[in-house]
Structure formats: C-alpha cells, structure tokens
Amino acid sequence: MGLEKIRIGMIGAGAIGNVHMEVFSHIEGAEIAAVTDVYLPLAQQRAQEHGIKKVHVSPQALLEDDQIDAVIIGVPNKFHAELAIAALQQGKHLLLEKPMAINAEEARLIVEAAKASGKILMMSHQMRWxxxxxxxxxxxxxxxxxxxxxxxxxxxxxxxxxxxxxxxxxxxxxxxxxxxxxxxxxxxxxxxxxxxxxxxxxxxxxxxxxxxxxxxxxxxxxxxxxxxxxxxxxxxxxxxxxxxxxxxxxxxxxxxxxxxxxxxxxxxxxxxxxxxxxxxxxxxxxxxxxxxxxxxxxxxxxxxERYLMARHFVACIREGKEPITSGLSGYTNNxxxxxxxxxxxxxxxxxxxx
Ligand SMILES: NC(=O)c1ccc[n+]([C@@H]2O[C@H](COP(=O)([O-])OP(=O)(O)OC[C@H]3O[C@@H](n4cnc5c(N)ncnc54)[C@H](O)[C@@H]3O)[C@@H](O)[C@H]2O)c1
CATH class of the missing domain: 3.30.360.10 (Dihydrodipicolinate Reductase; domain 2)
Structure with a gap:
C-alpha cells in the first residue's frame, strides 16, 4: 500500500534546485525522477551529477509525465503561480519555493488550485526545521x-x-x-x-x-x-x-x-x-x-532542516495531511x-x- 517511491520532478535546476536534488537523493521513499530547466544544458548537467534518469524539455512535458507524482518548483518568483497552478491541475503534489508568488492575488489562485485538486501544497520554508x-x-x-x-x-x-x-x-x-x-x-x-x-x-x-x-x-x-x-x-x-x-x-x-x-x-x-x-x-x-x-x-x-522538511513533504503525501508550512501560510506571507x-x-x- 503506497510504499512505492514517490517520484518527484524538479522544475528549475539553478541554485536551490540543486540543493533539493541533493537532499532528496538521501530521502527514503522518494526520488527525483526527472528534472527540467528553461536552460536545458543545466538540467542535463544536474541530471548527470545527481543520477536523475529523465530530463524533460519543458515544465509542460514534465507535468504531463504520468510517472511523476509530485513536483518541486525552484524558478524565479514570477513563474511560481503559473507553474504551481499547472502542476496542481495535472494532479501533482507540490513543494513550492518561497515566496509563494509575486503577490497575494496569485498566491490565492495557487491555494484555490490546491483545494480543487485535493493534492498536497507545501511551502519550502526550511527555517522552521x-x-x-x-x-x-x-x-x-x-x-x-x-x-x-x-x-x-x-x-x-x-x-x-x-x-x-x-x-x-x-x-x-x-x-x-x-x-x-x-x-x-x-x-x-x-x-x-x-x-x-x-x-x-x-x-x-x-x-x-x-x-x-x-x-x-x-x-x-x-x-x-x-x-x-x-x-x-x-x-x-x-x-x-x-x-x-x-x-x-x-x-x-x-x-x-x-x-x-x-x-x-x-x-x-x-x-x-x-x-x-x-x-x-x-x-x-x-x-x-x-x-x-x-x-x-x-x-x-x-x-x-532541509532533510526534515523533505521528509515532512513525503509524510504529508503518504498520510494525506496538511503540511505545517501550508498554502495558507504562504498566502498570509504574501x-x-x-x-x-x-x-x-x-x-x-x-x-x-x-
Ligand atoms: N528556501 C530557500 O532558502 C531559498 C534559497 C534560494 C532560492 N530560493 C527560491 O528559489 C527560487 C529560485 O531561486 P534560485 O536561487 O535557485 O535562482 P537561480 O537563478 O539560481 O535558478 C533559477 C533557475 O530556474 C530556471 N528557470 C527560469 N525560468 C524557468 C521556467 N519558466 N521554467 C523552468 N526553469 C526556469 C533558470 O534557468 C535557472 O536555472 C526563487 O523563488 C527563490 O526565492 C529559496
């Protein structure tokens, strides 16, 4: 029952994406199964460094991959809302980098998309851990x-x-x-x-x-x-x-x-x-x-803290529970x-x- 590895897609292979890829390579019960970046050579390089099997040519291609259960978004703030909403609408659980969005209205739309999808929405605020x-x-x-x-x-x-x-x-x-x-x-x-x-x-x-x-x-x-x-x-x-x-x-x-x-x-x-x-x-x-x-x-x-946060994400997905860094906390911050x-x-x- 649900003990297969949670397969995660990483959107954004820059500074923080690299940290998430490293951290999740040590987390039991989960793996980074795919990565993408608008700058494709960087995604390819990270895939090699972290032993990630798939590189997708775009976030859209990654989100359409039905082998992917969850995504992490680590791209410039401007793109958080459109990618987060697309991910949730595709039925993916989501760990979203801070700030949730560039303004509260976009953050509200992300929270609504999470509610409609029934998927886990968690903010990446590792300092709590x-x-x-x-x-x-x-x-x-x-x-x-x-x-x-x-x-x-x-x-x-x-x-x-x-x-x-x-x-x-x-x-x-x-x-x-x-x-x-x-x-x-x-x-x-x-x-x-x-x-x-x-x-x-x-x-x-x-x-x-x-x-x-x-x-x-x-x-x-x-x-x-x-x-x-x-x-x-x-x-x-x-x-x-x-x-x-x-x-x-x-x-x-x-x-x-x-x-x-x-x-x-x-x-x-x-x-x-x-x-x-x-x-x-x-x-x-x-x-x-x-x-x-x-x-x-x-x-x-x-x-x-980053390992504890990653494990919390996995536990929330497995147990269907609200993350302590919830969508509401991200929206409140915005x-x-x-x-x-x-x-x-x-x-x-x-x-x-x-
Ligand atoms: N939690 C933390 O402590 C922490 C630390 C650093 C950054 N962040 C957050 O992470 C996000 C990324 O920051 P960073 O420092 O990694 O930036 P970065 O510039 O190092 O990396 C961003 C990457 O996203 C790629 N990208 C840009 N637009 C894209 C798109 N539409 N689709 C796919 N890839 C795209 C870029 O090519 C780049 O490789 C920001 O929201 C930032 O606030 C959080």
Whole structure:
C-alpha cells in the first residue's frame, strides 16, 4: 500500500534546485525522477551529477509525465503561480519555493488550485526545521514564554545584493527585493513561533539607496551587468495581529547598520519569558524573584532542516495531511508583503480583512 517511491520532478535546476536534488537523493521513499530547466544544458548537467534518469524539455512535458507524482518548483518568483497552478491541475503534489508568488492575488489562485485538486501544497520554508527553531518551538509549546505579545525579527545584510541586474533585482520577475527574498523567511518563522495569529494591520516603508548605484553587491548570484535594479534594498515594517501582538520586521540586502548582526534574528517577548535567536545562538530570559536570569538554549538533535522538511513533504503525501508550512501560510506571507509595499507607496497603515 503506497510504499512505492514517490517520484518527484524538479522544475528549475539553478541554485536551490540543486540543493533539493541533493537532499532528496538521501530521502527514503522518494526520488527525483526527472528534472527540467528553461536552460536545458543545466538540467542535463544536474541530471548527470545527481543520477536523475529523465530530463524533460519543458515544465509542460514534465507535468504531463504520468510517472511523476509530485513536483518541486525552484524558478524565479514570477513563474511560481503559473507553474504551481499547472502542476496542481495535472494532479501533482507540490513543494513550492518561497515566496509563494509575486503577490497575494496569485498566491490565492495557487491555494484555490490546491483545494480543487485535493493534492498536497507545501511551502519550502526550511527555517522552521532548524535545530534551534525546533528547540524554541518546543519551549513555546511548553508554555515557557506565556503569551507572546511583541516580537522583533529581521535579517540585515550589509553588502549582500544577490545577482545584481539578474531576475533577483528586477521587480517584474522577483516581485521585490530583500523583503520578498529573505524577509519572507523571517515573517514566516516569526509568525509560526508566535502561534500563527492573523495579521490585521500593516505599516511600513521600503528604500532603494544602494542597488541603483551598483553598491552593496554581495558575492552570490550571477550578476547581469546589462540588467537593472528596480527593487528595494531595505524594508522596515510593523505588523499588528488579531491577538493584540505586534511584530516589527527589518530586512536589507545592503545597509549601513553598525552594531546590528548580519545573521537572521528573532526576539520573542512573552508574559512569562523571552527568547532571542540570533544566527545559531538562542537565549531564554525570565524573572526569578527580582533577578533577570538567562539561559542558553541547546539546539535539538536531528538532521539538517532541509532533510526534515523533505521528509515532512513525503509524510504529508503518504498520510494525506496538511503540511505545517501550508498554502495558507504562504498566502498570509504574501498578503503581508503586499501590504508593506502598499503602505510604503501610500504612507497609510493597511488593514487586512480575513
Ligand atoms: N528556501 C530557500 O532558502 C531559498 C534559497 C534560494 C532560492 N530560493 C527560491 O528559489 C527560487 C529560485 O531561486 P534560485 O536561487 O535557485 O535562482 P537561480 O537563478 O539560481 O535558478 C533559477 C533557475 O530556474 C530556471 N528557470 C527560469 N525560468 C524557468 C521556467 N519558466 N521554467 C523552468 N526553469 C526556469 C533558470 O534557468 C535557472 O536555472 C526563487 O523563488 C527563490 O526565492 C529559496
């Protein structure tokens, strides 16, 4: 019963596609059975490197392959919606890279396609599975923080614009800069740790101070010097939740941010205790009598987050269960991102109705 390997098709053989192909080659009960990329030689090269039997000439050909049960989509953000909807309509389970789509309307259409298909839709937010995220979540579930009423999250790269001029820095293809790229990870993780309250109001600003001048460029991604830069390089926002909590978010690809960590961070403030996560270190703090006491949090044991995420995808398919990084979480993230961009344009706080 259902114990045959789940055969996965990889759409997109770039940086993240390569990571998924490597990870899934170690996952029991699943295999990457086919790969495709608009740049076919890259798909062929990856197929050789990872021992993948089939290379399809297009996403359409891969989706029409009835030997394929599930797909992973790892292509520029602009193409997420059309490929995700096509995959679900072809009856494939789907692991979709972040951000879900370039805007909330496209994300909503993906969620609807998943509902209509009855297939598994899972977002690729591996940060929920890091050893520290799991340890922190266990403490929160144990009630150690009480009610989390305020959080501060961010990721401030100081000189980290990826692939200047490539799809990453073109609004039409990416939907935005660091906010939609790395901010979406921090939004996702902090809401998850806060207990997934509904965002109801968003106020924010975005800035583009370095990218247009070709400054603040990082060492990853492939630049395209014939390309251009029309996205933000820093975003700052305040999000109010329906349970009264607030979340502030600051992200950048390039910024003068003296003294602030470059690593991703989340500070959670609760009625019984607080936790800070900065890079690979987490600290718990509470009152003991009149004293403030702190304790380092040990990461949980277990595999790397990407392996745990891959196994969760396989388990959700086998057991027909809702992934913890569900379609709804992807859609919620996209609604917040849209609201931050809109607030920045209009100067108003944006209310979100659910
Ligand atoms: N979860 C994470 O930590 C993480 C990390 C990196 C990237 N990502 C996400 O993964 C996606 C891809 O990013 P990347 O860094 O791999 O980019 P990339 O540019 O390295 O690779 C994208 C690949 O997609 C191919 N492609 C473009 N359009 C296509 C189409 N219509 N059909 C098939 N192939 C197509 C390109 O030829 C390229 O090989 C983005 O959405 C990004 O946000 C997620």
């Amino acid at each position: 890091t050893p520290l995220s799991r340890a922190v979540k266990a403490m929160i579930d144990n009630g150690d923080l009480g009610h989390i009423y305020n959080a501060k999250a961010g990721w401030l790269r100081k000189k980290g614009i990826p692939g200047w001029g490539s799809w990453f820095t073109r609004m039409e293809q990416s939907g935005g800069g660091p906010l939609i790229d790395i901010g979406v990870h921090m939004l996702d993780l902090s809401q998850y740790l806060m207990g997934s309250p509904k965002p109801i109001s968003v106020y924010g600003s975005t800035y583009s101070e370095f990218g247009p001048q070709r400054r603040g460029i990082g060492s990853w991604g492939t630049p395209d010097w014939n390309g251009f830069y029309d996205v933000e390089d820093l975003a700052s926002a305040l999000i109010k939740m329906d349970n009264g909590a607030t979340l502030s978010l600051e992200v950048s690809w390039a910024a003068h941010a003296a003294g602030l960590p470059e690593a991703p961070f989340i500070y959670l403030m609760g009625t019984k205790g607080g936790i800070s996560i900065v890079g690979k270190q987490a600290t718990f703090e509470t009152y003991e009598g009149d004293e403030v006491i702190t304790k380092e949090i040990e990461p949980q044991e277990g595999d790397d 609604r917040i991102l849209d609201a931050i961009y809109e607030s920045s344009r209009t100067g108003d706080a944006i209310k979100l109705a659910w």
